[in-house]
Amino acid sequence: MTGGAPNSEAADGPAVYLDATFGRGGHALALLERLGPEDRLIAVDRDPEAVRAGERLADSEPRLRVRRSRFSALAEVLETEGVTEVRGVIMDLGVSSPQLDEPARGFSFRTSGPIDMRMDPEEGESAGEWLNRADEKEIAQVIRTYGEERHANRIAAAIVRARPLSDTRVLADVIRSAIPARRPVRGEKKSDEATRSFQAIRMHVNEELAEIETGIRAAFGVLQPGGRLAVISFHSLEDRTVKRVFRALARGPVLPKGLPVRAADVEPAGKIVGGPVRAGERELAANPRARSATLRVLERLH
Numbered sequence: 076m077t078g079g080a081p082n083s084e085a086a087d088g089p090a091v092y093l094d095a096t097f098g099r100g101g102h103a104l105a106l107l108e109r110l111g112p113e114d115r116l117i118a119v120d121r122d123p124e125a126v127r128a129g130e131r132l133a134d135s136e137p138r139l140r141v142r143r144s145r146f147s148a149l150a151e152v153l154e155t156e157g158v159t160e161v162r163g164v165i166m167d168l169g170v171s172s173p174q175l176d177e178p179a180r181g182f183s184f185r186t187s188g189p190i191d192m193r194m195d196p197e198e199g200e201s202a203g204e205w206l207n208r209a210d211e212k213e214i215a216q217v218i219r220t221y222g223e224e225r226h227a228n229r230i231a232a233a234i235v236r237a238r239p240l241s242d243t244r245v246l247a248d249v250i251r252s253a254i255p256a257r258r259p260v261r262g263e264k265k266s267d268e269a270t271r272s273f274q275a276i277r278m279h280v281n282e283e284l285a286e287i288e289t290g291i292r293a294a295f296g297v298l299q300p301g302g303r304l305a306v307i308s309f310h311s312l313e314d315r316t317v318k319r320v321f322r323a324l325a326r327g328p329v330l331p332k333g334l335p336v337r338a339a340d341v342e343p344a345g346k347i348v349g350g351p352v353r354a355g356e357r358e359l360a361a362n363p364r365a366r367s368a369t370l371r372v373l374e375r376l377h
């Protein structure tokens with residue numbers, strides 16, 4: 076899903092870019108390879124481990140600055156860096172492979188670990204704390220909404236019966252045991268039955284959909300005219316949110332009919348660039364986790 080190179084420094088003078096989801100710096104490194112010597116890259120992540128990895132990279136890369144923050148607060152981060160506008164923003168949504176693969180972070184339903192699931196383990200309530208105190212209705216609602224799980228009521232009831240819960244593997248077994256067995260459909264690739272509920276709990280604990288909406292609006296707000304925002308989503312709930320917010324920004328303000336306004340006031344400030352982009356075969360062979368990724372791009376017009 077690698078797109079074209081950002082506008083070159085030679086053509087437009089030094090520019091600032093923003094990586095709103097640093098992770099382990101895969102995108103940041105790819106960007107730095109293409110930026111000019113005077114360009115800058117500011118990277119943000121809410122995960123302190125990602126930020127530590129970024130700071131190590133920044134020690135030998137003077138064009139990179141890494142800051143710990145939610146991307147919904149990216150405008151404040153830029154302000155403290157003395158930056159008012161950027162030429163491009165990349166947001167690669169969801170959790171990183173190190174977060175998923177490290178049992179101690181509590182995201183994985185395949186291994187034993189504390190039920191944490193916070194991208195920033197120093198902020199807010201862990202998934203375990205929430206699951207052990209929330210009422211059954213609230214748990215069912217979260218699992219239904221963010222996991223699109225038909226059996227949310229049964230799962231929530233099983234979780235409440237099994238409390239207190241402290242281990243991700245036990246939680247996964249409780250979830251699986253609440254889902255009625257069904258005959259496999261021929262040719263169907265079955266995913267683990269705990270997947271949807273774990274996704275839902277994680278999204279709730281990290282307030283992910285609200286972050287996406289506020290983050291996209293914040294990123295759009297700091298783009299210079301002609302600047303672009305690229306967002307990669309990993310599942311349909313995320314992608315629907317990205318699509319809805321992009322459309323709203325590309326539609327411009329909705330004003331009551333008959334209001335005397337100048338054309339410039341109602342001209343949309345954003346333009347959706349191309350359609351959704353998915354990973355090709357070569358990329359999938361190298362990175363199977365890109366299977367469900369969708370890239371969308373929005374440009375700032377004025």
Ligand SMILES: C[S@@+](CC[C@H](N)C(=O)[O-])C[C@H]1O[C@@H](n2cnc3c(N)ncnc32)[C@H](O)[C@@H]1O
Pocket residue numbers: 095096097098099100101102103119120121122125144145146147167168169170171172194286287290
């Ligand atoms: C899919 S990974 C990014 C991987 C990265 N592009 C790379 O090349 O290594 C998503 C990262 O975004 C971070 N993240 C997710 N939501 C965030 C938010 N609202 N604010 C800041 N960081 C966030 C996660 O902590 C995680 O490190």
